[in-house]
Amino acid sequence: MHDAYEPVPILEKLPLQIDCLAAWDDWLLVGTKPGHLLLYGIKKDAGTNRFEVTLEKSNKNFSKKIQQLFVVSQYKILVSLLENNIHVHDLLTFQQITVISKARGATLFACDLQVGERRATASCSLMSWAWKHRNEMLLGDFTAPDVPKSMAWCENSICVGFKRDYYLIRMDGRGSVKELFPTGKQLEPLVAPLADGKVAVGQDDLTVVLNEEGVCTQKCALNWTDIPVAMEHQPPYIIAVLPRYVEIRTLEPRLLVQSIELQRPRFITSAGSNVVYVASNHFVWRLVPISIASQIRQLLQDKQFELALQLAKMKDDSDADKRQQIHHIQNLFAFNLFCQKRFDDSMQVFSKLGTDPTHVIGLYPDLLPSDYRKQLHYPNPLPTLSGAELEKAHLALIDYLAQKRSHLVKQLNDPDPFATSPLMEGTPTIKSRKKLLQIIDTTLLKCYLHTNVALVSPLLRLENNHCHIEESEYVLKKAHKYSELIILYEKKGLHQKALQVLLDQSTKANSPLKGHERTVQYLQRLGVENLDIIFEFSPWVLKICSEDGLKIFTEDLTEVETLPRDKVLNFLKEGFKELAIPYLEHIIHLWDETQPEFHNVLIQLYLEKVQGLMKVYLSSLPEGQKHTVAAGKEAGELGEYRNKLLSFLEVSSSYEPEGLISDFPFDGLLEERALLLGRMGKHEQALFIYVHILKDTRMPTIHCMGQNYRFFFYAKNH
Numbered sequence: 001m002h003d004a005y006e007p008v009p010i011l012e013k014l015p016l017q018i019d020c021l022a023a024w025d026d027w028l029l030v031g032t033k034p035g036h037l038l039l040y041g042i043k044k045d046a047g048t049n050r051f052e053v054t055l056e057k058s059n060k061n062f063s064k065k066i067q068q069l070f071v072v073s074q075y076k077i078l079v080s081l082l083e084n085n086i087h088v089h090d091l092l093t094f095q096q097i098t099v100i101s102k103a104r105g106a107t108l109f110a111c112d113l114q115v116g117e118r119r120a121t122a123s124c125s126l127m128s129w130a131w132k133h134r135n136e137m138l139l140g141d142f143t144a145p146d147v148p149k150s151m152a153w154c155e156n157s158i159c160v161g162f163k164r165d166y167y168l169i170r171m172d173g174r175g176s177v178k179e180l181f182p183t184g185k186q187l188e189p190l191v192a193p194l195a196d197g198k199v200a201v202g203q204d205d206l207t208v209v210l211n212e213e214g215v216c217t218q219k220c221a222l223n224w225t226d227i228p229v230a231m232e233h234q235p236p237y238i239i240a241v242l243p244r245y246v247e248i249r250t251l252e253p254r255l256l257v258q259s260i261e262l263q264r265p266r267f268i269t270s271a272g273s274n275v276v277y278v279a280s281n282h283f284v285w286r287l288v289p290i291s292i293a294s295q296i297r298q299l300l301q302d303k304q305f306e307l308a309l310q311l312a313k314m315k316d317d318s319d320a321d322k323r324q325q326i327h328h329i330q331n332l333f334a335f336n337l338f339c340q341k342r343f344d345d346s347m348q349v350f351s352k353l354g355t356d357p358t359h360v361i362g363l364y365p366d367l368l369p370s371d372y373r374k375q376l377h378y379p380n381p382l383p384t385l386s387g388a389e390l391e392k393a394h395l396a397l398i399d400y401l402a403q404k405r406s407h408l409v410k411q412l413n414d415p416d417p418f419a420t421s422p423l424m425e426g427t428p429t430i431k432s433r434k435k436l437l438q439i440i441d442t443t444l445l446k447c448y449l450h451t452n453v454a455l456v457s458p459l460l461r462l463e464n465n466h467c468h469i470e471e472s473e474y475v476l477k478k479a480h481k482y483s484e485l486i487i488l489y490e491k492k493g494l495h496q497k498a499l500q501v502l503l504d505q506s507t508k509a510n511s512p513l514k515g516h517e518r519t520v521q522y523l524q525r526l527g528v529e530n531l532d533i534i535f536e537f538s539p540w541v542l543k544i545c546s547e548d549g550l551k552i553f554t555e556d557l558t559e560v561e562t563l564p565r566d567k568v569l570n571f572l573k574e575g576f577k578e579l580a581i582p583y584l585e586h587i588i589h590l591w592d593e594t595q596p597e598f599h600n601v602l603i604q605l606y607l608e609k610v611q612g613l614m615k616v617y618l619s620s621l622p623e624g625q626k627h628t629v630a631a632g633k634e635a636g637e638l639g640e641y642r643n644k645l646l647s648f649l650e651v652s653s654s655y656e657p658e659g660l661i662s663d664f665p666f667d668g669l670l671e672e673r674a675l676l677l678g679r680m681g682k683h684e685q686a687l688f689i690y691v692h693i694l695k696d697t698r699m700p701t702i703h704c705m706g707q708n709y710r711f712f713f714y715a716k717n718h
Contacts, residue, residue: 002298003290004237004248004258008049010042010277011284018279022069022078023271024091027056029078030284031066037094042286049288059094063087070111081109112153112193152193155212159199161189166201168214178214192231200238202228207238209251222249225259232268234276236310239287241265246278246287253306260287296329305333331355331423332379338363339383343396350400356420356429357404357436361443364397365390368439369471377424394447401440401447408437409464437466445472449479460487469494483512490522495530498522499537516541516548523552527559534563535571542576550579554586561591569601581605588652599648599655606645607663607672613638614668631671649675670694 016032023029030038039057044050068081071091078089086100086109103109150161158169159180164187166180183189183203190202198217200207206221207228224247228240237257240247246265248258267279276287292311299308312326334349350360361367362376365385385393411418412433420429420436430436441459445467448455459465460472469492476485482505489498499522505513519541523534534552542549553560553568565587572580584602587593617638618627629635632643649655649672657679664673670689677686 001256001258002295002302002304004295005239005260005276005287005289006049007246007260007262007278007285008051008288009283010051010053010286011040011279012282014282014284017281018267018284019066020069021267021269021277021279021284022071023269023275023277024071024073025271027271028277028284029069029071030279031062031069031080034060035063035066036060037062037066051286057094062094067107068109070109072111072113074113079109079111081106108148108151110151110153110158110193150189150191152191152199154193154199154210155197157212157214159191159201159210159214161191161201163187163189166191168210168212170212180210180214186227188227188229190228190231192233194233194238195235200231200233202231207231207240218251220254222251222254224249225256229266230268232270232276234270234274235314236307239268239276241268241278250307250310253304255304255307257307296325300329300332303336305329305336309333327353327421328425331421335363335379335423339380341383341389341393343393344399347396347400351403354421355423356427357401358430358439359423359427360400361397361439364393367443367446375428377427379424391451394451398444398447398451401444405437405440405444408433408440412437412464434466438468441466442468442471446475449475449481453481456481456484457487460484460491462491465491486513486518486522495522495526495533496536499533503537503540516545520548520552524555524557524560528563531563531567539575542579546576546579549576550582553583554590565593565595565598569598581609594654596654596656599652600660603645603648603652603655603660604663606641606648607669609641610638610645610669611665613641631669645672646675649679655679 010028011030014030014032016034016036016038018030019033020031021029022031026042028040028042030040032038037057037059038055039059041052041054041056043052043054045052063080063082065083066080067084070079071077072079073091076091077097078091078094080087080089084105084107086103086106088097088100089095090097100106144160144162145167146162146164148160148162152159154168156171158171160167160169161183163183165182166189168178168180170176170178180201181203184206186204188202190200190207192200194200194209198209198211200222201210203221205224205227207224208216208221209218211217222238224240224242226242226244226247228242228247230241232239236250236252237248238251240249243264244261246260246262246268247256248260249256262278262280262285263283264280265278265285266281268276270276274289278285278287292315296308296311299305299311308329309326312322312329315322315325317325330349330353334346334353334355337343337346337349347360358368358372359376362373363378363382368376414433418431418433422429430439444459445456448459456476460467467488469488472488473485476482476488482501485501486498489495489501499519502513502519502522505511506516506519508514519537523538523541526534538549538552541552553563553572569580569583572583581602584598584605588598588602613636617634621627629639632646633639634642657676661673661676661680664676666673670693674686674689674694677683677689
């Protein structure tokens with residue numbers, strides 16, 4: 001609770017009993033039981049809450065019975081219920097203008113100011129008329145089920161309280177009537193107009209707010225400490241006169257603001273905004289508003305931020321000062337929501353305010369680097385979060401940061417200056433979109449590790465992922481998330497770090513990265529620009545599994561196929577010579593490599609292999625036994641590789657025989673020499689080998705097919 005009003009005595013111990021009040025500007029009208037009408041001038045003393053009260057006019061013969069007064073200052077008229085008749089008087093002279101003849105026997109009236117006219121309703125039956133240019137016009141006449149005891153206009157409807165029930169009458173030409181609800185146990189209805197066109201309707205000690213359709217617009221009713229007898233709306237407050245005191249509450253939020261003890265108050269009226277009078281039978285008080293600035297200070301101390309915001313919007317400050325204070329209160333409100341552990345609500349307010357996201361992240365433990373976190377200040381100590389509460393808080397932060405991230409990414413290359421607002425004045429803010437994105441992405445990574453690890457990989461795979469490398473590296477290692485660490489390194493171009501982790505994890509039994517498969521896949525994606533890294537980290541795979549290791553250089557991927565083949569070949573020849581042949585076979589037979597150098601090297605490697613195997617083979621023969629098996633038909637690897645050599649010499653059209661012939665011996669591998677001689681165009685020498693040395697009658701025929709007839713004739717004759 002806080003003080004919103006100060007009661008100041010205006011009239012004390014009035015000898016005549018007060019029956020009704022009305023006020024406008026600096027004037028107060030008092031209707032008394034004997035029928036005297038008193039007009040007081042009320043002037044405030046400068047700098048104090050004291051008033052100079054002057055009885056300006058007293059009309060002792062105004063009426064025998066003054067039941068109700070209503071001032072229409074815009075038209076300078078006074079509407080009154082006198083002896084159950086509706087009278088209209090001139091407000092300045094009290095001269096009677098007219099009596100509403102058709103409203104004879106009225107017990108109550110309600111007025112409503114519309115643009116260009118004044119509408120009133122009198123409760124004899126139920127009669128509505130318009131007052132325009134000081135002329136009355138009957139709008140409607142409705143039969144009432146009982147004597148109305150309280151009523152008020154509600155846009156184009158009239159809410160009427162009878163002894164037992166409330167009704168809503170539509171003033172739409174048809175006069176449709178809607179029964180609402182009972183008046184309550186006390187059978188004393190109370191209907192009061194509100195500033196926004198709605199009405200407050202009482203039911204014992206409860207008050208609900210209805211619109212012109214009779215629909216309740218508030219989730220919960222106001223609950224007074226006693227039954228109100230009168231009510232006045234002074235936004236954001238509703239002031240109710242209770243039997244022993246005046247109570248002040250708010251609708252949104254639902255708060256008891258103040259209780260003012262007065263001697264048997266009965267009536268309340270206002271002369272506009274912030275001018276409220278309360279009266280008992282013989283006393284009149286004015287409720288003087290406490291300054292908005294003082295109220296706001298008290299509300300902020302009491303952490304009543306929603307009401308403080310409403311008051312801040314009503315201040316007469318400059319627009320800039322008003323915006324600044326509203327923004328400050330909203331930040332305090334969002335902070336308080338967080339402290340109340342209403343995390344989603346808090347994040348929504350922070351998001352609308354444009355508060356620096358780092359200040360929001362700082363509300364959470366262990367999400368910001370400690371040196372930066374020390375620079376942040378908050379209005380009060382932060383709540384301690386753990387377990388399910390911390391997870392709930394992290395989920396709210398994730399939604400908030402994801403929204404901020406999306407917005408920042410779209411503006412990343414925006415040339416306009418970038419600025420965020422601090423949660424507390426004087427606290428440093430981030431000035432760079434890129435830097436802020438880095439903090440947001442790194443924080444999202446940490447939150448995902450706490451709440452949903454499955455979201456870590458998609459975040460790290462984003463092309464525009466801005467995670468801080470060292471910070472992310474630390475938390476991923478701490479959480480033993482090595483697969484995700486690999487993704488981080490890969491997206492940041494730290495391939496050597498990624499491959500070192502793969503190597504380290506490859507021998508760990510329980511690691512998801514155990515083995516060499518992930519290393520092979522990683523190396524296959526690196527491409528020509530990272531050839532040195534491929535050569536650095538492929539050897540360990542080639543050593544433990546040459547077949548899979550070779551796939552680093554032979555997989556059907558664009559990145560692999562475009563690697564410089566000469567450099568790959570040299571790398572393999574230097575460290576893994578046994579893989580040079582399968583590599584060359586792959587690029588020639590499957591990738592259609594036609595460069596002579598690769599064909600020449602393959603022939604040389606075949607030759608080297610065959611010569612080595614032949615040497616072993618010959619040494620294994622019994623002494624004196626010669627090699628009589630046909631070329632390529634030998635058992636084991638010798639036959640396999642010699643057959644490959646013969647076939648390649650025969651089918652390849654890209655090798656250079658002139659540079660290879662000298663590598664072949666004169667006393668062996670004659671079939672291969674003959675093929676080379678034939679490719680060089682030295683057919684007579686080739687045929688000589690076939691016919692005279694190898695004694696082979698089939699090969700000369702094959703050799704001469706496609707050559708000219710002379711060589712064929714030579715072969716037949718020999």
